[in-house]
Amino acid sequence: MAPRLLRRQPRTADRRETPVRPRRRLPVRAEHPHDAAGLNHRRPASRDTGRMERFDVFVIGGGGTGSEVAFRLGHQSGLRVGMAERDRLGGECNNYGCVPTKVMLRSAKIAALARDAERFGVHIPTVEVDFGAVMDRVRAVIEASSGEEAGPFEDLGITVLKDDARLVGPDEIEMADGTRIVADRIVLATGTVPQTPPIPGLEGAPFWTNREAIWSPTAAPSSLAIIGAGAVGIEFAQLYARFGTRVTVLEVAPRILPNEDEAAAAAFVPALEAEGIELHVSVTIRRASHDGHGWRLEIGDGEAVRADELLVAAGRTPNLDGHDLVAAGVSLDDEG
Structure with a gap:
């Protein structure tokens, strides 16, 4: 604003x-x-x-x-x-947004390249991500810049x-x-601050916003559901997927990246799916519930998405x- x-x-x-x-x-x-x-x-x-x-x-x-x-x-x-x-x-960009996510993305990209190294004639037997070390580097960069x-x-x-x-x-x-x-x-x-969509069960629940997605976890979660397939949601989806997390993205609009060029957004879909990211568009989330251990999101008649953590990336206010x-x-x- x-x-x-x-x-x-x-x-x-x-x-x-x-x-x-x-x-x-x-x-x-x-x-x-x-x-x-x-x-x-x-x-x-x-x-x-x-x-x-x-x-x-x-x-x-x-x-x-x-x-x-x-x-x-x-x-x-x-x-x-x-x-x-x-x-x-x-502010938000330096401490909880643009800067830390780009540092995280750099580590995530290196991990992805290492896993794909065989295609370039380089043999790397195993690739392990030390999430704690990744976050130590993120904090060091932030301390140096703000x-x-x-x-x-x-x-x-x-x-x-x-x-x-x-x-x-x-x-x-x-x-x-x-x-x-x-x-x-x-x-x-x-x-601005993150906007919470009017989904029953979200108010007062321990979901992540961009801040918690950067600073809260001590280890990458096994599974992550993301509400919102805009720039923030897709960015976190890819970086966490490259850290080994199973990621599901839910978007109410008929396509991902609804504010971006339609052709460019369409080009992202196969690339993201190739990294194991599950994309759902035109979704209505009926209810969100947290049982102290994980999340359950009701998205249709009897259909539900379960995840260890939930990131809400549905715009700002x-x-x-x-x-x-x-x-x-x-x-x-x-x-x-």
Whole structure:
């Protein structure tokens, strides 16, 4: 979701004539770097500390968009810029999406090539995937490319708060510790979260999203069902299949990759099936149930798919939980 810029009513005096008071840095509170539970984050109750901070611009969200906005504004002299991020700096792509999945895909590709080496005249007796070592490499790459370091921002004079920030007015933000932030401009760059389809049995159940599919398993599951055959679902289907998991993909649309070119999507089908991935399209999932050991998905009259783990990759929705958009004067369109 694109960042939203909220404007205050202009003051009677030009604020640029008022000297900017010395900046006081607030502490950066680190969280566990790989806490997948942050996806279903519950906003803690705020505590009124009576403290107030003032900024020219304050950014809520330290992901790709929020970080870029803060960096650009940090280069402008005279602007006091702040940014709040409750999770890891760098956002979804760097920490839970694009970067880690590409690292996993690289390992998966090497495993697939090794299994197919005989076709190229190379004899490899056995191919074993050390899933723990794969994930150690994923974490190392992520730590090198993003993470908890606020130093680059602070070097530009940007105040970074590792905490929840709640928009409560057109120029006011409330932090989880009760600190009040007042800013002339507020950028809401909170990104998106995975969308849960309205399937009976899913709500509150321990299914995976992209975050858990990367950070939760200590070993590749024996079997995996995936709801959604878009780019995310197909990407995880192939990488887990190459790690030795039996994968079943369920898609409500009449074809996989429904948002991609039809001819290109069709070309993927035989390639994926050749890797042992079972594809079901035009599927209606009537119910999902988890018995503590595995999943059962009812997809037709008496037909069911069983799997050790379930990944839901059915799209994303704007991450606006907890913000008082009415009080802030933010209007939403049909897409949020």
